[in-house]
Amino acid sequence: MKKGPIEKTPTNRYMEGTIHISHKGAGTVRIPHTNETIEIEHSFLHTACNGDTVRVLLHAKKKDGGQTGRVETILRRSNKGFSGVIEKENNMYFLIPSDLKMYTDIIIPEEKLAGAKVGQKVFVEITQWDDPKKAPVGEVTKILGSPMEHNAEMEAIALEKGFDALFPPSVAEEARKIAEHGITKGDIENRRDIRDTTTFTIDPEDAKDFDDALSFKKLPNGNYEIGIHIADVSHYVRETTPLGQEARRRGTSVYLVDRTIPMLPEELSNGLCSLNPNVDRLTFSSIFEMDSSGVVHSEWFGRTVIHSDKRFTYENAQKVLDEKKGEFYDELSTLNAIAKKLLKKRFNDGAISLEQEEVKFKLDSNGVPTSVYTKVRGDTHKLIEEFMLLANRRVAEYMSQKGKKGGVFVYRIHDLPNKEKMQDLVMFLRKLGYHMKLKDGIIPSEEINALVGKLEHNPLRDTVHTAIIRTMTKAIYSTKNIGHYGLGFKFYTHFTSPIRRYPDVIVHRLLADFLNNKEIPKETWHLFEEMSHEASLREKEASEAERASIKYKQVEYMSTRIGEIYEGVITGVTEWGLYIEDKKTKCEGMVRMRDLINDYYTFDKKEMSIKGAKSKKKYTVGDTVRFKVQNTDRNKKTIDYLLV
Numbered sequence: 128m129k130k131g132p133i134e135k136t137p138t139n140r141y142m143e144g145t146i147h148i149s150h151k152g153a154g155t156v157r158i159p160h161t162n163e164t165i166e167i168e169h170s171f172l173h174t175a176c177n178g179d180t181v182r183v184l185l186h187a188k189k190k191d192g193g194q195t196g197r198v199e200t201i202l203r204r205s206n207k208g209f210s211g212v213i214e215k216e217n218n219m220y221f222l223i224p225s226d227l228k229m230y231t232d233i234i235i236p237e238e239k240l241a242g243a244k245v246g247q248k249v250f251v252e253i254t255q256w257d258d259p260k261k262a263p264v265g266e267v268t269k270i271l272g273s274p275m276e277h278n279a280e281m282e283a284i285a286l287e288k289g290f291d292a293l294f295p296p297s298v299a300e301e302a303r304k305i306a307e308h309g310i311t312k313g314d315i316e317n318r319r320d321i322r323d324t325t326t327f328t329i330d331p332e333d334a335k336d337f338d339d340a341l342s343f344k345k346l347p348n349g350n351y352e353i354g355i356h357i358a359d360v361s362h363y364v365r366e367t368t369p370l371g372q373e374a375r376r377r378g379t380s381v382y383l384v385d386r387t388i389p390m391l392p393e394e395l396s397n398g399l400c401s402l403n404p405n406v407d408r409l410t411f412s413s414i415f416e417m418d419s420s421g422v423v424h425s426e427w428f429g430r431t432v433i434h435s436d437k438r439f440t441y442e443n444a445q446k447v448l449d450e451k452k453g454e455f456y457d458e459l460s461t462l463n464a465i466a467k468k469l470l471k472k473r474f475n476d477g478a479i480s481l482e483q484e485e486v487k488f489k490l491d492s493n494g495v496p497t498s499v500y501t502k503v504r505g506d507t508h509k510l511i512e513e514f515m516l517l518a519n520r521r522v523a524e525y526m527s528q529k530g531k532k533g534g535v536f537v538y539r540i541h542d543l544p545n546k547e548k549m550q551d552l553v554m555f556l557r558k559l560g561y562h563m564k565l566k567d568g569i570i571p572s573e574e575i576n577a578l579v580g581k582l583e584h585n586p587l588r589d590t591v592h593t594a595i596i597r598t599m600t601k602a603i604y605s606t607k608n609i610g611h612y613g614l615g616f617k618f619y620t621h622f623t624s625p626i627r628r629y630p631d632v633i634v635h636r637l638l639a640d641f642l643n644n645k646e647i648p649k650e651t652w653h654l655f656e657e658m659s660h661e662a663s664l665r666e667k668e669a670s671e672a673e674r675a676s677i678k679y680k681q682v683e684y685m686s687t688r689i690g691e692i693y694e695g696v697i698t699g700v701t702e703w704g705l706y707i708e709d710k711k712t713k714c715e716g717m718v719r720m721r722d723l724i725n726d727y728y729t730f731d732k733k734e735m736s737i738k739g740a741k742s743k744k745k746y747t748v749g750d751t752v753r754f755k756v757q758n759t760d761r762n763k764k765t766i767d768y769l770l771v
Contacts, residue, residue: 140185143202148177152230156183156196163194169230171197174259177228178205208252209233209265210283212274215245222251222265225283225762231262239266248274250286275761277494280679281383288672289665290381290388297369302392305363305370306399310407314362315432321354321412322434325458328402329439329511336380336389337402338624340410340435341514343458350418351461355518356410356433358400360625361635364391375658378665380627383676384488384496389627396626404438411635413518413622419461421468426521429642444507463506466513473516477615480576481592486713488680496684499712515623516614522638523618527608529641535652537633537659539619541602541611544569548598555594558735559587559749572615586696587749589708593698601667604630604659606652630662678764681714685766686759692771697750700737702730705746707754707768716766718754723770 142165144156154167154175165183167175175181180203183196211224213235220240222233225248233251243249248271256263269286272279285291294302326342342354365371374390381388389396402408412431416424437454439447447453448463474480485502519539526536546568553563553570561578563570575595582588599613604621611619622638625631633655640647699706704719720728726739728746736747746752758767 141199142183142185142196143180144183145205146172146175146177146179146181146183146198148172148175148228148230150227154198156181158194165194165196167196167198172230172259173198173201174256174263175201176204176206177226179203180205206287206289208250208268208286208289210248210250210271210287213240213243213245213247213249213267220245221262222249226287227763233263233265235265235267241267241270243267243270246274248272248276248279248283250283277385280761281385281494281676284672284675284679285381285383285388288381288668290377290669290672292386292388294373294392295369298373299392301368301370302394306394309399310409310432314409315407317430318409319412319414319427319429319431321356321410321431322407324352324354324433325455326354326356326433326435327437327439327455327458328404328435329441329444329507332440332442335387335393335397335401336626337435337438338626339511339515340402340433341462341511342414342433343455343462346416350416350424351465352414353417353462353465353514354412354414354431355514355623356402356412356431357518357623357631357635358402358626359409359411359430359635360391360395360400361411361632361639362409362430363395363400364632366636374629374632375661378629378662379669381669381672383673384680385490385494385676390629391626400626402433402435404435407432407434411622411625411638413521415517415521417465419465421465421472423517423521426525428522428525428638430639439507441505441507441511445505448506459507459510462514463510466506466510469513469517470509473513473615474573474576477572479572479613479615480579481596481613483592483596484589484713486677486681488684490680495687496680499681499684499714501713519620519622520614520616520618522622522634523608523616523620526620526634526638526641527618533649534641535606535647535655536608536637537604537606537620537630537655538608539602539611539621539630540605540607540609541613541619542600542609543612544598544600552594552598555735556591558733558747559591561591586710586751589713590696590698590749601663603663606656606659628662629665630659633658675764679761681712682759682761682764682766684712685714685716685756686761688756689758690755692753692755694751694753695768697746697748697752700730700735700746700748702732705737705770707752714766716754716756716768718768718770722757722767 146154146156148154152169154172155164157164175198179201181198182200184199186195188194209224209229211222214223220235249267250269251265252268253263253265271282321342324342324344326340328337328340330337338358340356344352346352364374377390380390410431410433414427447456447459487500487502488496489498491497549569556563582591610617620634621631622634693709695707695709697705698708704717706717708715726742728737728739730737736745738745753771754768755771757769
């Protein structure tokens with residue numbers, strides 16, 4: 128019998144993407160530009176860990192249309208390290224990872240323990256794992272302390288995302304020398320001198336690094352000269368030095384519950400670069416002539432030197448506004464009035480209002496949370512936000528001119544929401560009693576804002592907020608501008624926080640080159656896209672670390688309140704139980720279906736509810752319920768509730 132030609136594997140049988148691994152040890156990879164995912168069984172993971180970039184070989188589709196596959200190659204490891212507790216069995220040491228998405232223990236040769244003892248919490252880096260049939264081998268790189276101890280747990284969260292409070296010796300030494308050098312007469316030459324203009328900073332009470340300052344001057348024509356002055360980090364942090372390379376690697380500062388892990392050493396972040404009051408500081412500025420309506424009549428960008436007159440906290444600046452008296456009242460009240468007009472114009476131009484409440488903790492001397500509260504945003508928060516947005520937008524618009532001439536720039540972009548997710552959101556809101564209409568597959572921003580405004584004092588507010596945010600794409604950095612959907616801007620960048628964000632440092636460098644008529648060689652443009660991609664990933668990892676630290680402290684807080692009764696809102700309904708968020712502390716826990724012993728409840732996916740067979744009692748998303756704290760698990764970061 129004559130054989131046919133050998134069939135070659137078509138290239139479309141391979142797919143690249145980021146793998147997400149469940150607590151059960153199975154993986155999924157999202158197919159680009161779709162809502163579809165590739166399911167990967169545990170046996171086909173090929174040593175892939177959660178967050179790795181992988182190349183997947185697609186299997187034939189299942190009868191139900193589902194797509195499965197197997198990992199062929201790991202293109203990029205997201206995480207080479209894991210925290211956990213050292214155990215010993217049959218003269219073999221191993222780590223039980225705290226990360227539940229790490230589906231196997233890690234063997235540690237005795238000579239690689241670095242002095243760690245059984246029962247201690249440590250950080251381990253994987254040194255060998257090529258064979259999926261064998262467990263990975265690792266070595267202890269840091270002893271963290273005792274499990275559940277505050278510092279050990281916070282440090283573990285940071286290290287697992289690649290953030291370390293300690294800087295390499297070469298970086299620390301470079302920062303020390305820069306700080307010792309200080310500001311010289313030569314540094315000030317060729318800068319616009321703003322030192323005689325009224326200038327102040329407004330920051331959180333616990334802030335130590337001050338990125339930005341505002342200056343204010345009334346002009347003879349009745350308009351105002353308003354300066355947004357940003358720490359000139361790029362003057363000190365050069366691209367190719369150890370300090371510059373470390374800043375790029377870190378990408379961002381990380382703000383955990385009790386600590387900041389800075390992008391730059393403290394000598395710079397809290398010292399020479401920080402816009403502290405009553406000292407000269409080098410800055411990169413956006414200076415605008417504006418009228419009382421917030422219209423910009425002229426603008427200037429360039430390097431400056433300032434001398435801040437006052438360090439305001441948000442609270443004491445707000446007090447000046449509320450009491451209509453105090454230091455710099457006239458300046459603050461004028462800036463506040465202009466900021467409100469800028470805000471109104473933003474929303475009129477299509478911006479979306481999705482302010483989320485920020486969870487904060489009061490900790491005792493041992494780091495144990497004694498109370499949980501949400502941060503209140505006042506006019507002063509919005510004042511600073513609007514002027515930072517103005518500077519970021521106008522710098523991006525200005526630099527887009529270079530794009531027209533064939534230059535390169537780093538934008539902050541935010542794509543349109545996924546239309547399928549938006550359709551799901553419409554159905555979700557309809558079940559809650561809110562009927563929204565789609566326009567070109569998307570709910571118009573003015574309708575979203577109207578709904579959010581309507582829900583301001585409604586228990587459903589946070590639930591709806593979260594649902595809307597989940598339809599949105601993530602804002603990222605890119606050299607390819609598509610605008611910023613959420614803000615309603617055609618051009619946007621990050622210029623105002625170079626002490627804590629590396630993309631802002633890049634933007635400062637590119638703006639300085641543009642102002643000095645320096646061309647960026649075309650063959651290097653791809654490097655800026657690479658840096659943009661790196662920064663977007665680091666931002667995501669920092670955000671995950673921050674959320675993990677909050678969740679850990681919420682669980683820790685509730686662990687001392689077993690048996691206490693609270694009131695909360697049902698935020699989710701699944702076949703395995705109800706998710707409930709406490710109204711005051713925002714601590715989310717679960718009432719498991721198996722614990723609803725007073726009746727037999729059935730799950731209705733369409734109605735997002737469960738209903739009792741005998742009682743006909745119905746629980747649905749948005750319902751306010753009373754519950755008791757039943758149990759907590761700090762390792763899994765879970766809280767179990769019981770309805771009362």
